[in-house]
Amino acid sequence: MSAAHTLARTLLGNAGKASPRPATASWRTGAGAPGSTRLMVMFAALCAFAAAAFAPRLLWDGDTLWHLAAGGWMLDHHQIAQADPFSYTVRGKPWTNLEWLSEIVMTPVWRAGGWSALVLMFGLAVGALTWILGSELSRWLKPLSWSCALVLALACTAQSWLARPHLLVLPILALWTVQLMHARERGQAPPLWLLPVMALWANLHGSFLFGLALLGPFAAEALIEPDADRLKVIRGWGLFGLAAACAAMITPHGPAGLIYPVKLMSMTRLQDIVEWKSSDFSHLTTFEVALLTTLAVLLYRGVKVPLLRLVTILGLLHLTLQETRHQMVLATVAVLLLAEPLGQALGGPPDAASERLPPALRKGLLAALALACVGLVGARFLVPAKLTEGTVAPMAALAHVPQALRRQPVLNEYGMGGFLIFNHVPVFIDGRADMYGDDYFGAYVDALKPDPVKLKALLDRYKVRWTILRAENPALPTMDAMPGWKRLYADKWAVVHVKNGA
Numbered sequence: 001m002s003a004a005h006t007l008a009r010t011l012l013g014n015a016g017k018a019s020p021r022p023a024t025a026s027w028r029t030g031a032g033a034p035g036s037t038r039l040m041v042m043f044a045a046l047c048a049f050a051a052a053a054f055a056p057r058l059l060w061d062g063d064t065l066w067h068l069a070a071g072g073w074m075l076d077h078h079q080i081a082q083a084d085p086f087s088y089t090v091r092g093k094p095w096t097n098l099e100w101l102s103e104i105v106m107t108p109v110w111r112a113g114g115w116s117a118l119v120l121m122f123g124l125a126v127g128a129l130t131w132i133l134g135s136e137l138s139r140w141l142k143p144l145s146w147s148c149a150l151v152l153a154l155a156c157t158a159q160s161w162l163a164r165p166h167l168l169v170l171p172i173l174a175l176w177t178v179q180l181m182h183a184r185e186r187g188q189a190p191p192l193w194l195l196p197v198m199a200l201w202a203n204l205h206g207s208f209l210f211g212l213a214l215l216g217p218f219a220a221e222a223l224i225e226p227d228a229d230r231l232k233v234i235r236g237w238g239l240f241g242l243a244a245a246c247a248a249m250i251t252p253h254g255p256a257g258l259i260y261p262v263k264l265m266s267m268t269r270l271q272d273i274v275e276w277k278s279s280d281f282s283h284l285t286t287f288e289v290a291l292l293t294t295l296a297v298l299l300y301r302g303v304k305v306p307l308l309r310l311v312t313i314l315g316l317l318h319l320t321l322q323e324t325r326h327q328m329v330l331a332t333v334a335v336l337l338l339a340e341p342l343g344q345a346l347g348g349p350p351d352a353a354s355e356r357l358p359p360a361l362r363k364g365l366l367a368a369l370a371l372a373c374v375g376l377v378g379a380r381f382l383v384p385a386k387l388t389e390g391t392v393a394p395m396a397a398l399a400h401v402p403q404a405l406r407r408q409p410v411l412n413e414y415g416m417g418g419f420l421i422f423n424h425v426p427v428f429i430d431g432r433a434d435m436y437g438d439d440y441f442g443a444y445v446d447a448l449k450p451d452p453v454k455l456k457a458l459l460d461r462y463k464v465r466w467t468i469l470r471a472e473n474p475a476l477p478t479m480d481a482m483p484g485w486k487r488l489y490a491d492k493w494a495v496v497h498v499k500n501g502a
């Protein structure tokens with residue numbers, strides 16, 4: 001054997017070549033009747049669906065509201081929104097909306113069934129994610145092991161359980177990763193049916209770029225595998241990668257949509273937005289617990305992760321430490337990449353024989369799961385979800401603003417922009433920071449630090465007649481002392497100031 005082949009085997013470990021599936025894999029992935037493990041996965045998916053569908057936090061983000069407003073605008077105007085229709089400051093500015101299809105899906109669901117239908121749709125996305133992760137983990141791990149791994153992964157995604165497009169595409173990210181792994185197991189290029197999945201993903205959310213990026217390490221792993229037919233690998237994976245990139249451009253934005261996520265992440269002021277801030281370890285978080293637990297298990301059991309998959313995990317960890325919003329991507333991809341090496345270190349899944357259930361019991365359990373699902377849907381409508389007042393939905397504060405004043409220029413809290421748009425108020429700013437741009441967003445943030453001079457200049461420049469800011473905004477004392485301004489309303493969520501004579 002050549003020295004190059006020896007080095008490749010050393011670096012890649014046991015997973016450097018296509019790995020045989022566990023004996024029970026085909027049965028667990030759908031062939032034949034479901035056994036106990038598959039029923040456990042179904043139960044886990046049902047529990048995750050219930051947890052998400054009844055989680056109040058799903059409607060705690062103001063961006064949900066401008067997504068619904070955008071979907072409504074597109075449905076009412078029978079066109080894709082490619083210019084800003086919602087602000088009074090940059091109205092008409094080009095808008096590269098990578099989430100347009102998610103918005104067009106979200107809005108009819110909300111219009112037809114209200115908030116309950118909307119949260120059920122996102123609960124279904126969490127259930128689908130759980131099903132995909134659980135099905136793959138159970139191929140390699142015993143029930144207790146895969147259950148713990150699944151809980152840790154879902155816990156790391158929980159902070160992103162918001163009724164926004166990113167949650168709809170998490171199952172697609174999981175499916176995409178699983179199929180790339182299965183392609184490596186077969187020693188083949190990914191299946192062509194993934195190409196329309198990529199096209200769909202690119203129209204739902206900008207995270208499709210992670211899907212394209214994942215092709216690199218898997219293709220490289222296939223290429224440096226000892227005894228690989230490198231010409232076949234280059235042809236198969238290379239052509240698929242090219243086709244996937246082309247599929248990602250089948251959007252209203254064409255090639256511009258392919259590079260726009262990179263442009264977004266290059267913004268210098270993103271760290272001023274909560275979800276783009278670096279991970280905070282000043283207090284114990286679910287992410288820290290999951291990270292330390294994973295490290296402890298990997299080190300204690302001597303788990304050997306193939307080099308390129310380890311590099312992929314470390315790259316996603318780097319992004320997560322930089323920006324907390326990437327926790328959901330790390331948790332989804334890393335748990336899948338670690339499943340096989342963990343299974344090898346921990347002893348693998350149980351034998352298929354131990355999984356078989358009597359037909360009557362199996363049918364009874366399936367019927368119970370189906371009835372439980374129907375019951376959960378019914379309960380969600382019997383106890384309807386609703387939008388509650390808070391820092392992103394200052395209902396009472398807006399109710400005290402006269403209709404005539406609402407049509408005049410406002411300086412609003414960043415997180416309240418979606419609520420104002422949803423209530424037909426032209427905004428100063430909202431969650432589309434990428435559309436407003438670095439300079440505009442930076443000037444807004446600096447003025448509200450507060451900087452009295454910059455704040456007054458901002459109010460004068462845009463002829464602001466009223467402001468609505470959260471009750472903890474540090475700029476409120478400056479607004480109280482601002483000549484020619486007075487408080488109109490205040491509660492525990494928001495404070496409204498109005499300019500004299502407005």
